[in-house]
Amino acid sequence: MHLLFSFLLFFTLHAPAESVESAEAETEYNETPSLVVGIMVDQMRPDYIARFWNHLGENGFKRLVNEGFTFTNAQFNYMPTSTGPGHASVWSGTTPSVHGVIGNSWYVRELDRSINVIEVPGYEAVGGDENSSGNKGPGNLLTTTVGDELRLHTNNRAKVVGISRKDRGAILPAGHTGDAYWYDGNTGNYITSTFYMDALPGWLVEFNERNLAQEYLSQPWETLYPIETYIESIEDNNAYEGLIRGEEAPVFPHDLPRLVEEHGHGPDLLSSTPFSDKHLKELAIAAIEGEKLGQRDVTDILAISFSVMDAVGHRYGGASKEAQDAFIRLDQYLGELFDYLDEKIGMDQVLVFLTSDHGAIHVPEYLADQRIPSVRINFSAENEQKLRQYAESTYGQDFIINAGSYELFFDRDYIRSQNLGLGEVQRDIARFVTGFEGIAGAVDAETLAYSDFSRDILKRIQNGYNTVRSGDVKVWLEPNRYPSGGSTGTGHGSPWGYDTHAPMHWLGWKVPAGTSAYPTTVTDFASTVATFLKSPFPSGNTGKPLNDFFHD
Numbered sequence: 001m002h003l004l005f006s007f008l009l010f011f012t013l014h015a016p017a018e019s020v021e022s023a024e025a026e027t028e029y030n031e032t033p034s035l036v037v038g039i040m041v042d043q044m045r046p047d048y049i050a051r052f053w054n055h056l057g058e059n060g061f062k063r064l065v066n067e068g069f070t071f072t073n074a075q076f077n078y079m080p081t082s083t084g085p086g087h088a089s090v091w092s093g094t095t096p097s098v099h100g101v102i103g104n105s106w107y108v109r110e111l112d113r114s115i116n117v118i119e120v121p122g123y124e125a126v127g128g129d130e131n132s133s134g135n136k137g138p139g140n141l142l143t144t145t146v147g148d149e150l151r152l153h154t155n156n157r158a159k160v161v162g163i164s165r166k167d168r169g170a171i172l173p174a175g176h177t178g179d180a181y182w183y184d185g186n187t188g189n190y191i192t193s194t195f196y197m198d199a200l201p202g203w204l205v206e207f208n209e210r211n212l213a214q215e216y217l218s219q220p221w222e223t224l225y226p227i228e229t230y231i232e233s234i235e236d237n238n239a240y241e242g243l244i245r246g247e248e249a250p251v252f253p254h255d256l257p258r259l260v261e262e263h264g265h266g267p268d269l270l271s272s273t274p275f276s277d278k279h280l281k282e283l284a285i286a287a288i289e290g291e292k293l294g295q296r297d298v299t300d301i302l303a304i305s306f307s308v309m310d311a312v313g314h315r316y317g318g319a320s321k322e323a324q325d326a327f328i329r330l331d332q333y334l335g336e337l338f339d340y341l342d343e344k345i346g347m348d349q350v351l352v353f354l355t356s357d358h359g360a361i362h363v364p365e366y367l368a369d370q371r372i373p374s375v376r377i378n379f380s381a382e383n384e385q386k387l388r389q390y391a392e393s394t395y396g397q398d399f400i401i402n403a404g405s406y407e408l409f410f411d412r413d414y415i416r417s418q419n420l421g422l423g424e425v426q427r428d429i430a431r432f433v434t435g436f437e438g439i440a441g442a443v444d445a446e447t448l449a450y451s452d453f454s455r456d457i458l459k460r461i462q463n464g465y466n467t468v469r470s471g472d473v474k475v476w477l478e479p480n481r482y483p484s485g486g487s488t489g490t491g492h493g494s495p496w497g498y499d500t501h502a503p504m505h506w507l508g509w510k511v512p513a514g515t516s517a518y519p520t521t522v523t524d525f526a527s528t529v530a531t532f533l534k535s536p537f538p539s540g541n542t543g544k545p546l547n548d549f550f551h552d
Helices: 001-030 047-051 061-067 082-093 146-153 168-176 202-208 212-216 254-263 269-274 277-290 308-316 323-344 364-369 379-396 414-416 422-433 447-450 458-461 524-533
Strands: 033-039 069-071 106-107 113-116 160-164 177-182 189-193 300-306 350-355 400-403 407-410 439-444 473-477 506-507 513-517
Touching: 001 106, 033 082, 033 106, 033 168, 033 323, 047 106, 061 177, 061 323, 061 379, 061 506, 069 146, 082 146, 082 168, 082 524, 106 407, 146 160, 146 300, 160 168, 168 177, 168 300, 177 269, 177 277, 189 202, 189 269, 189 300, 212 269, 254 269, 269 308, 277 308, 277 323, 300 379, 308 323, 323 350, 350 524, 364 407, 379 400, 379 422, 422 447, 422 473, 439 447, 439 458, 447 473, 458 473, 513 524
Parallel strands: 033 300, 033 350, 069 513, 160 177, 160 300
Antiparallel strands: 069 506, 106 113, 177 189, 350 506, 400 407, 407 473, 439 473
16 A cells, blocks of 8 residues: 555656646647748848948848848859749759759740740639730749648648739749739739639739729839938949830939820839839738738748849849839838738747848949959850851751750750760860850750769759750859840849848747858758748758757
């Protein structure tokens, strides 16, 4: 009896405490944020925050820096650095070599033409008009995304919504199982395609009925603050900037009502102004309200891609007054969104991350005038004829079937018919191309497929090569060279730092304030989010989770 009493006493004293500890541990382990808000800022260079710091409010970018965690050495670990690959890589956790999105468009041998990254035939536009294209979906993305895995993990109870001015900026983050909505310049509405649904949800119909695009275009685009305070950007009227049709000079104020009334601009004009980002911010709030995102018993994901910095950069360049004003206004919109999340859900229940899909080079002519070696190089126009002549004189026929800026495609059937080794021909053409002015290097497909590079630039080239979709030779330019005609605006696509240095900011759910220069890549976002969500990594994931940095 004494032994039995002792055993019962021991169990009474110890078992409940262990059970409580076990229950607490289980509750903590199963905790996940109510909402993930993944923000992409198209063509955002990370130095913009520091550069425009004195013009920023306290609740936008400064809040990300002061209250959140910043990785200052994040990189795009592949080339080409463009919108399609950027969105796919962030949300799938891998590079174009795996997810297959090798550009905004690419040449397809079987079709003998190029396709758009989100081109998926057989669907119709929903919410647009007869001029709105609906042949759009995520079918060219070969892997799952964070959202796809969360949907599978929760038996489709989680909601995943992607929104953007650009179709690819909404479709790729939403993955294969989410819903995507993008801006239609024909109507001023946000639309989708029958890949997703046959009719717009009621909340989006109501949002479109507000006619915000028309409202925003009824006012001029003036600087948010006095233009003389924008000392971080160059003079307003300069030779490096392009024009909106109907303007005589690229200067403030941009008279949007006049451009609409006198020069036939429609709702598409909104995409050239910072009010497009304002429109998208309002849509984000409407989506949260309409879908009750973050307000249910399961984690939801909202992917937002702001595109104005890209439109402004391509027309005016990153040193322009327009780029500065667009960024300052975006900061204001982010602050309003964060304030809304605070009030509606509570930021401690929301996981926010912010990054870009690529950076940008300064306008080459501007750099040249600063005595920095820089030039535009149009590979096709200047070098394609020499390349074709070499192929014909050396191998008996011009077998170059497509010569884009960064990839060369060969007629492989002809090469086989001549009993030539494909790899030998690829290497020979690669060597020939490296002799062209401005070309930094070229690598043949066979080497990319069967070698493993460790050098940073060559590794980026290899990470951008997909064995099925890519060409026979990949080419890249020397630093500060840009493959484009014209003489105004800027772009991206290279493996160099101005295009590959990425912003990486985290805020909210279990994210302490801090900063680190630890080397990271944009492919690390997906597995980090998945770790927070206790859900599987995307199917092709090659990134690494960064959650160990987020301990108080």
